[in-house]
Amino acid sequence: MREPDFERNLAKVLKKEKPENPTLFEFLLSEKAEEVLSGYRLKSDSEEERIKRRIYACLNAGYDFVPVLPSGLLFEQSSHQSGKETYSLNEGGLITDRESYEKYKWPDMEAVSYRYLEVAKKYLPDGMKVLSYFPNGILENVIGICGYENLCFMLADDRELATEIFRQVGSRLEKYLKNTLDFDCVGMTFCNDDRGFKQSTMISHNDLREFVYPYYRETARATHEKGKYIGMHSCGNFDGIFEELYGVIGFDGKHSYEDVIMPVEEAYEKYKGKIAVLGGIDVDFICRHSEKEIADRCRHMLEISENYGGYALGTGNSVTRYMPLEKYFALLKVVNPDLKIN
Amino acid sequence: MSITEEISEKLQKGKAKDVSALVEQAMQEGIPASVILNEGLISGMNAVGEKFKRNEVFVPEVLVAARAMNAGLKILRPAMQSEGIKPLGKAVICTVKGDMHDIGKNLVKMMIEGQGIECIDLGVDVDPQRIVDAVIENDAKVVCLSALLTTTMMGQKDVIEALKAAGIRDKVKVMVGGAPVTQQFADEIGADCYTLDAASAAEAAKAFFTE
Numbered sequence: 001m002r003e004p005d006f007e008r009n010l011a012k013v014l015k016k017e018k019p020e021n022p023t024l025f026e027f028l029l030s031e032k033a034e035e036v037l038s039g040y041r042l043k044s045d046s047e048e049e050r051i052k053r054r055i056y057a058c059l060n061a062g063y064d065f066v067p068v069l070p071s072g073l074l075f076e077q078s079s080h081q082s083g084k085e086t087y088s089l090n091e092g093g094l095i096t097d098r099e100s101y102e103k104y105k106w107p108d109m110e111a112v113s114y115r116y117l118e119v120a121k122k123y124l125p126d127g128m129k130v131l132s133y134f135p136n137g138i139l140e141n142v143i144g145i146c147g148y149e150n151l152c153f154m155l156a157d158d159r160e161l162a163t164e165i166f167r168q169v170g171s172r173l174e175k176y177l178k179n180t181l182d183f184d185c186v187g188m189t190f191c192n193d194d195r196g197f198k199q200s201t202m203i204s205h206n207d208l209r210e211f212v213y214p215y216y217r218e219t220a221r222a223t224h225e226k227g228k229y230i231g232m233h234s235c236g237n238f239d240g241i242f243e244e245l246y247g248v249i250g251f252d253g254k255h256s257y258e259d260v261i262m263p264v265e266e267a268y269e270k271y272k273g274k275i276a277v278l279g280g281i282d283v284d285f286i287c288r289h290s291e292k293e294i295a296d297r298c299r300h301m302l303e304i305s306e307n308y309g310g311y312a313l314g315t316g317n318s319v320t321r322y323m324p325l326e327k328y329f330a331l332l333k334v335v336n337p338d339l340k341i342n
Numbered sequence: 343m344s345i346t347e348e349i350s351e352k353l354q355k356g357k358a359k360d361v362s363a364l365v366e367q368a369m370q371e372g373i374p375a376s377v378i379l380n381e382g383l384i385s386g387m388n389a390v391g392e393k394f395k396r397n398e399v400f401v402p403e404v405l406v407a408a409r410a411m412n413a414g415l416k417i418l419r420p421a422m423q424s425e426g427i428k429p430l431g432k433a434v435i436c437t438v439k440g441d442m443h444d445i446g447k448n449l450v451k452m453m454i455e456g457q458g459i460e461c462i463d464l465g466v467d468v469d470p471q472r473i474v475d476a477v478i479e480n481d482a483k484v485v486c487l488s489a490l491l492t493t494t495m496m497g498q499k500d501v502i503e504a505l506k507a508a509g510i511r512d513k514v515k516v517m518v519g520g521a522p523v524t525q526q527f528a529d530e531i532g533a534d535c536y537t538l539d540a541a542s543a544a545e546a547a548k549a550f551f552t553e
Contacts, residue, residue, distance in 0.1 A: 088394035088444045088466065147446055153409070156356055194368045197446070204400040235521075240397060260524055284492045284522045319499055322493045 001064035002336045004128035004340050006187045010064045010312060014188065014229040014235060014252040014276050018309030022335045024063050025278040027133075027192065027255055027310035029054070030321045033328060036341060037061050048119045055123045055249050062336035065187055066124070067131045070114045072182050073107055074135060075169060077144040093147035095165060097158075105146070106168050109175055116185065121185040129187025129230075131182035137193020138170045138212050139202060142296045145169070148202070155207060162211065170215035177219050181226045188229040191216050191251070196236015198260055205241045213249055220250035229253070231278060234316060237261045246275040253278045259285055264316065265301060272308045279314030286315060287323055291330035298334040345371065345386035346381035353386030356406030359414040365414045375421035379458070383414050387456030393539030401449060404540070408452035429460040430551040434471065434476045435466035438497030443490040446520060446540070450486055453544035459484075459551060470497075470504035477514055478506070484547050487533075489520040498523070499531040519543060522533075540541045 008020040029037070038056035042049045051068060058066040078091050093267065095101045120130050136144065143151055143163055154162045177189045192213070195201050199209060216232070223230040231253035232245065239262075245251045253276035257264040264280025271277060286294055298313055306313035313335055317326050333339050343351070345368045352360040361383075368378045384421055390407040393399040436446045444466050451461045462480050464472060477485060479517035485505070489495040498518045505511040517535040519529050535550075537543040 088442050090444060090448075149405055149448070152405045155402050156406045200397050200400055202400075203402055207400075207402075258521075260522070287492050320492075322491075 001060065001338065001340075003044065004059060004064045006064040006127060008131040010129075011187065011229060013278075013310055013312045014231070015309075016252075016273050016276055016310035019308070019312075023118040023254065023312040024332065024335050025066065025253075025314040026060065026061075026063065026130075026319060027067060027190070027279075027314075028318035029057060029321070030319050032321065033057070033319045033323075033325060036325060040342075047116055051116060052123050052289075055120065055125070055128070059125055059128065061332050062339065064127065065118065065129045065131045067133055067190070068116055069135060070117050070132050070176070071112050072135070073109075073172070073176055075107060075141045075145055076105060077141075078147075080094075081159060083333070089143050090150075091147060093150050095146050096150050096154075098161060101161060107172065109172055112176065114179060117180060117183045117185060121183070124185055128152040130183070130185045131188050131190050132177060132183075132186050133190040133192050134173055134177065137191055137195070138166065138173055138215055139193050139195045139208075141169045141173070142166055142211075143202070148333050149210075152203075155203065166209050170173035170212065174215040174219050178222045181223060181228060186228065188231060188252075189219060189223050189231065190231045190255075191219065192233040194236065195234045196238060198258070200237050200239070201241065202236070202280060208241065209244070212338045213244070216249045216251075224250065231255055231276070242271070243274075246271075252276055253312075255279050255314075258282055259316075265304065268305055268311060272305070272310050276310045276312070277305075278312050280316050281314065283318070283320060283323065285332065286327050289327075291327060294327055294330045295334050296333050301335065344381075345373065346378060346385070349382030350386035350389065353383060353407055353410045353414065354389050356403065356410050356411040361410045361414040362417050365417045369421055375425045376416055376427055378414075379422065379427065381461045382511075383411050383418070384456060384458055387411050387453070391453055391544060395539055396493045399518050401445070404449060404452065407429045408456065411452075411456060411504065424498075430458050430548065431484070432460045432462060432482040432553075433466060433486055433547055434462045434473060434480065434482045435486040435488075436468040436473060437466040437490075438494055438501060439467060439469055440497055441489050441491060441494035441522070442466045443488070443520075446490070447488040449540040450474065450519065450543045451489070453540045454486070454547050457544050457548040459544075459547055470501045473501050474504050474508045474510070477510060478508070482514060482516045484517060484550050485519045486519070486543065486547070489523060492522050495520060495527065496531075498533065502532050506550055517543060517546060 009023040012019040034057040038053045040053045229252045232251045233255040255278040257280035259282040268277045349364045487498045515534040518533040
């Protein structure tokens with residue numbers, strides 16, 4: 001089994017250096033992937049059991065870290081249509097105007113517990129660290145609370161209200177991630193916030209700078225002050241603003257790449273040495289190509305990043321429920337050829 | 343600056359109230375509805391589309407511009423009817439079966455309407471047979487299909503197959519789009535058109551009606 005070693009592997013990647021060993025990065029694994037990789041049957045539906053299973057899965061897969069959502073901080077949003085696998089970002093609309101804003105119940109940060117980090121610490125093997133992440137990012141939560149098109153109109157009609165809503169969400173999420181930095185088991189924080197689509201970002205670059213990035217910048221500053229690392233996840237096209245992710249905010253690594261926007265090979269050539277490139281093997285490519293083709297592309301990616309470093313292998317987005325597991329395992333085996341599937 | 347240019351400019355800035363007032367004023371000045379429509383509203387929306395393609399404006403600005411266009415159209419519609427102005431034609435638009443995403447679909451719809459094409463919006467999670475029925479019922483010349491996921495994009499192929507089974511495939515142009523969709527995929531499933539962005543989709547749709 002590949003031994004986890006966060007400091008010698010992923011931390012070096014995040015420092016844009018060459019890791020001691022080829023390194024893997026994945027943010028979210030499907031339930032099925034966790035189940036099969038861990039070989040562990042949940043004894044109950046408790047979060048402790050789920051964290052334990054995820055740690056076993058990550059250990060077996062060959063990761064140097066495990067993603068843990070520290071607690072159940074939730075912003076109230078409209079429930080999505082039950083029974084459907086997808087949902088519209090226009091669902092929501094709990095805050096559409098001043099009146100609904102005044103009625104909205106914001107979560108009490110004093111009531112937030114970080115007990116899941118204590119749980120993770122109990123089961124964490126030597127060398128493995130925790131990646132602490134958001135229960136959805138700033139823009140995702142604001143869209144969830146307002147509904148996307150409502151938010152777009154609000155940005156034009158009542159920017160003061162939009163500012164207030166972003167502040168309520170952003171300041172809480174900033175505090176939430178900063179609080180996780182006090183836990184020794186946390187090696188890196190992660191701002192997972194889908195802010196883009198194939199052509200561009202969901203709101204304008206200027207609005208991202210005004211409403212979202214100040215909170216990320218402060219989280220990055222606090223993370224670095226503690227000698228830890230910070231990454232980000234977002235789908236979408238960041239052309240015209242990508243440089244600010246590392247140059248202004250201070251993210252050490254960027255996750256999520258799509259072939260239709262910029263294949264990871266191209267992104268690596270463009271940004272190596274500036275920001276760590278995490279994952280990137282396009283999800284659709286993995287789903288639609290053979291195991292050999294997947295392994296070939298992964299090997300090529302490791303080859304081109306071998307001299308410069310700053311790269312960890314993984315999917316372009318996440319191990320989705322619909323991704324055939326044998327194809328995901330083909331990716332893992334490039335780094336972890338002894339991978340055992342129970 | 344002429345009043346139609348002013349309408350176009352206010353529309354691009356998303357100023358719905360100003361657009362309504364200017365359309366009203368233009369009508370009172372005796373400017374034909376066709377001129378107000380083409381040189382004011384459609385021209386403004388075209389400019390927004392061009393800026394969107396160049397990433398000079400973002401989705402929120404497009405939505406706000408489309409809201410302004412609709413405000414202007416609401417005032418102009420009675421005059422359009424009395425002048426006998428008809429849309430270029432009809433397009434059926436929806437997100438395919440199993441997929442609830444609607445932002446991309448709504449954006450394409452707004453852009454297409456901005457070209458003077460009537461859109462029959464069937465919504466999201468739409469069964470192929472419902473699309474076939476809508477094409478027949480409305481005598482639509484274009485079908486626009488959106489899908490956001492690898493798992494749902496094959497639904498676009500299902501619609502093409504359903505159109506073939508109904509014997510109307512050669513009567514409609516099928517346009518496909520969405521995050522995982524590529525030109526290669528569009529070719530594989532036999533779609534007539536794929537575009538990278540909503541503004542280009544609207545131009546392509548217009549070309550189908552005017553070619």
